[in-house]
Amino acid sequence: MSVKIKYQWRITKYNPIHRNEHGYYTIGSEWTSSSDIGKNMYDGLLTLENYIKVETAYVDTIIRFLEANNIKSIWIPTVTYIDINRESTLYDKEFDKLHLQDDQEVSIAHVRLIAKMVLREFIHCNFITRNFFVHFGYDYYLYIGSNSYYDEPLRFTEAQNLFVEEMISPYYTEEKDMVRSVIWTNIEDDVVIGQVILRNISLKEYQKTLRLSTLHPVTGSFSITKDNFEFFQSKMHHQMDFTKYNYYLDSEYSPNCKTALN
Numbered sequence: 001m002s003v004k005i006k007y008q009w010r011i012t013k014y015n016p017i018h019r020n021e022h023g024y025y026t027i028g029s030e031w032t033s034s035s036d037i038g039k040n041m042y043d044g045l046l047t048l049e050n051y052i053k054v055e056t057a058y059v060d061t062i063i064r065f066l067e068a069n070n071i072k073s074i075w076i077p078t079v080t081y082i083d084i085n086r087e088s089t090l091y092d093k094e095f096d097k098l099h100l101q102d103d104q105e106v107s108i109a110h111v112r113l114i115a116k117m118v119l120r121e122f123i124h125c126n127f128i129t130r131n132f133f134v135h136f137g138y139d140y141y142l143y144i145g146s147n148s149y150y151d152e153p154l155r156f157t158e159a160q161n162l163f164v165e166e167m168i169s170p171y172y173t174e175e176k177d178m179v180r181s182v183i184w185t186n187i188e189d190d191v192v193i194g195q196v197i198l199r200n201i202s203l204k205e206y207q208k209t210l211r212l213s214t215l216h217p218v219t220g221s222f223s224i225t226k227d228n229f230e231f232f233q234s235k236m237h238h239q240m241d242f243t244k245y246n247y248y249l250d251s252e253y254s255p256n257c258k259t260a261l262n
Contacts, residue, residue: 001217002175002203003130005145010167011061011157012141013054032139034090034120048089057160058142059115061153062127062134066108068150069132074111075215076104079125090120100125103216126171128215135171143169173219175203179254182224182232184245193245196236205231210249222249 018027029042037051066074079100085091094113100106100123106114117123118136127134131147157164181197206218209231224232224240224247232249233240240247 001128001133001173003147004174005131005133005172006147007149008143008145008166008168008172009154010141010143010165010169011058011162012165013057013162015163016165037090055116055119057162058119058140059112061142061157061160061162062115062144063108063112064153064156065132065134065144065146066111068153069146069148071108071129071132073105073107074127074129074132074134075213076100076102076106076114076125077128077216078102078220079104079123081123082121084122088120091122092116095122103213105213128217130215133169133172135169137169137171143167143171145169145172173217173253175217177253178219178251180206180218180249180251182236182238182247183250184238184240184247187244187246190246194238195250196238198232198235198249201235206249218249219251221251223247224249 014025014030019025027042031039031041031046031051034051034055036046037048039046079102084095092113095117098110098113098117100114111127114123114125114127115134115136118125119140124136126136133143133145135143135145137143154164179197180201181195183192183195185192203218204214206212207214207216209228210218210222212218226242229240229242229247232247
């Protein structure tokens with residue numbers, strides 16, 4: 001993110017007392033996904049009713065944080081559709097009303113539905129504003145960050161039988177740690193054959209060139225096309241040849257600046 005987020009929490013259904021000295025959760029048979037509905041876990045059968053109860057606690061927690069921060073709308077940088085199974089017992093007809101795309105602003109009224117879709121693994125996305133984020137991790141992990149500190153949503157979260165731990169989100173990034181490069185692949189097999197690291201280019205320049213919002217962190221991979229290649233061509237000596245190669249802007253975090261969290 002272009003703005004440093006001061007307060008960050010990991011919010012989960014997992015009791016920290018069951019973590020070992022390395023931070024790993026020691027109960028291997030606790031459910032971690034909506035796909036576990038109907039399976040026997042260490043505390044018994046995971047029923048649809050029990051799953052919905054926990055999911056509701058997560059979603060209500062997100063809403064309470066948004067309300068505490070007076071956030072009326074939020075941004076989705078990237079959305080990935082995973083498996084839209086309309087025959088699933090977890091599919092809600094209300095999901096059909098959502099038409100999500102990358103770099104999209106959504107009102108808080110839609111956050112509840114979108115969060116359900118993520119938790120049920122129909123889609124994946126995160127929520128951001130300039131001073132706030134919600135990150136959805138693997139195995140039903142949730143991370144929330146804010147530059148404003150309020151006790152009320154934290155107390156609310158704990159009242160939902162969820163556990164709040166101060167922790168930097170493993171998906172949190174700062175612009176200063178970003179490494180961006182142009183890579184190119186063979187058209188025939190898409191094998192990467194070249195790379196040029198880009199330097200001294202501001203986030204705003206990338207956002208403008210790629211026609212992204214001012215909130216987009218420009219992370220991930222973006223196709224370089226004949227409509228925007230002149231900007232990238234001016235930053236590198238390699239002469240682009242679209243008859244032979246596909247070109248992409250690749251954005252990743254420097255391993256020297258990012259500490260992995262388990």
